[in-house]
Amino acid sequence: MTRYIAIRLALFLPTLLGASLLVFLALRLLPGDVALTALGGSSEVHVNPEQVERVRQELGLDAPLPVQYGRWLWSMATGDFGGRSLESRMPIASLLGRQLPVTLLLTLYTVAVSVAVAVPLGVLAAAFEGRWSDYLVRLFAIGGQSVAPFFVAVLLLMGLLLAFRWAPPIIYAHPWQDPWRHLQMLLWPVLALAWGYGAYLARMTRASLVEALRQDYIRTARTKGLPERLVLLRHGLRNAIIPVISVAGLQVSVLLGGVVVLEMIFGLPGLGRGIALAAAARDYPVVQTYAVVLAFLVLAVNLITDILYAWADPRITYEA
Numbered sequence: 001m002t003r004y005i006a007i008r009l010a011l012f013l014p015t016l017l018g019a020s021l022l023v024f025l026a027l028r029l030l031p032g033d034v035a036l037t038a039l040g041g042s043s044e045v046h047v048n049p050e051q052v053e054r055v056r057q058e059l060g061l062d063a064p065l066p067v068q069y070g071r072w073l074w075s076m077a078t079g080d081f082g083g084r085s086l087e088s089r090m091p092i093a094s095l096l097g098r099q100l101p102v103t104l105l106l107t108l109y110t111v112a113v114s115v116a117v118a119v120p121l122g123v124l125a126a127a128f129e130g131r132w133s134d135y136l137v138r139l140f141a142i143g144g145q146s147v148a149p150f151f152v153a154v155l156l157l158m159g160l161l162l163a164f165r166w167a168p169p170i171i172y173a174h175p176w177q178d179p180w181r182h183l184q185m186l187l188w189p190v191l192a193l194a195w196g197y198g199a200y201l202a203r204m205t206r207a208s209l210v211e212a213l214r215q216d217y218i219r220t221a222r223t224k225g226l227p228e229r230l231v232l233l234r235h236g237l238r239n240a241i242i243p244v245i246s247v248a249g250l251q252v253s254v255l256l257g258g259v260v261v262l263e264m265i266f267g268l269p270g271l272g273r274g275i276a277l278a279a280a281a282r283d284y285p286v287v288q289t290y291a292v293v294l295a296f297l298v299l300a301v302n303l304i305t306d307i308l309y310a311w312a313d314p315r316i317t318y319e320a
Contacts, residue, residue, distance in 0.1 A: 004310050005307055008306050016299055023288055024288065076289070081093045085285065086282075086283045086284065087281045098269065099270050100271055100293065101174065102270035103259055105175070106186060107252070107255060107259055110193040113194040115201065121137045122203070122209065123205060141203040141206075144195040144198060144200075144202075147195070149192045149195070152195060153189060153266065154265065168184050168187075169184055170267055172267075172268060173185070188266065189259075189268065193255060197255050200251050201247065204244050204247045205241075208242075209232075209237060212235075212239045213232070218235060221235050249302055249305025250305070252298065252301040252302075253298045256272075256298065259271075264276055271290055275291065
C-alpha cells in the first residue's frame with residue numbers, strides 16, 4: 001500500500017503540469033488579443049498601437065510562449081495566481097480566496113448529504129431485494145440520474161416562490177458569519193446536486209452489496225449463526241463499499257460541473273460563477289487560473305479516492 005500511495009503522489013504533479021499546459025495553450029489559441037481586451041477595445045476598434053504594445057509588455061505577452069508559461073507557473077507557485085484580473089484589476093489571489101471556500105463548502109455538503117443518505121438506502125435495497133423498499137430506492141436512483149441538477153434547481157426555486165412566496169437570500173454569508181443565512185442559501189443547491197450524485201452511490205451500493213451477499217463467505221458466516229445485521233454490515237458492506245468509493249471519487253468531477261451551473265442559478269459567489277463571468281468578459285488570466293484550480297481539485301479528489309481504495313482493499317498494488 002505504501003508503494004502504491006508513493007507512486008500516486010509522484011504522478012500527481014506531472015498530471016497537474018500537463019493540465020496547466022493544456023489550459024495555457026488552449027487560451028493562447030483563442031481568437032482575440034488580451035491587450036485589446038484590457039484596453040476595452042476589440043480588433044475592429046481602432047486603438048493606439050503604442051497603448052496596445054505597452055499593455056502587452058505589462059502583461060508579459062511580448063515574451064515567447066515558454067517564458068510566459070514559466071512566469072505563470074512561478075506566479076502560481078508563489079501564491080500570486082497569475083497576477084490581476086483584466087476586468088476588475090483586483091489580484092486574482094484575492095478573488096480566489098473569496099470564491100474558493102464557497103465552491104468547496106457546496107461540494108463538501110453535497111458529498112456528505114449524498115453519502116449519509118444514499119449508502120443506507122443502497123444497503124436497505126440490497127437487504128430487501130425484490131421487495132417494495134428495493135423498488136422505491138431504485139425509483140429514487142433512476143429519477144436522480146435522469147433529471148439534470150439545473151432543472152431540479154429551477155423547480156425548487158419555482159416551488160418555493162409559488163407555494164411559500166419565499167426565495168433564498170441573494171447575499172451570501174459564510175457559516176462563521178451568519179450560519180442561518182448560509183444554510184438558507186446552500187440548502188437548496190445541495191439538495192439539487194445531492195439527488196443526482198446520491199443516485200449513483202445508492203445504485204452502486206445496492207448492486208455491490210447484492211453481489212457480495214451471494215458469495216460463499218457470506219453463506220459461511222450465516223451457517224456459523226452470526227446475526228443477519230452483522231453479516232450484512234461487517235462482512236457484506238465491508239467488501240461492497242470498495243467500488244462505491246471508486247464511483248464516489250469519479251463522480252466528483254461531474255459534481256463540480258454541476259456546481260458551476262448551480263452557482264449561477266442561485267447567485268453563489270463561487271469558482272463556477274467566477275469562471276463563467278470571467279469567460280463572458282474575456283478575462284483570460286482569471287479563466288486560466290480558475291481552470292487549473294478546478295483541475296487541481298479534481299486530481300486531489302482522485303488521489304484521495306485512490307488512497308481510500310488502497311486502504312479498503314490492501315490487494316491493490318502497482319506490482320505485476
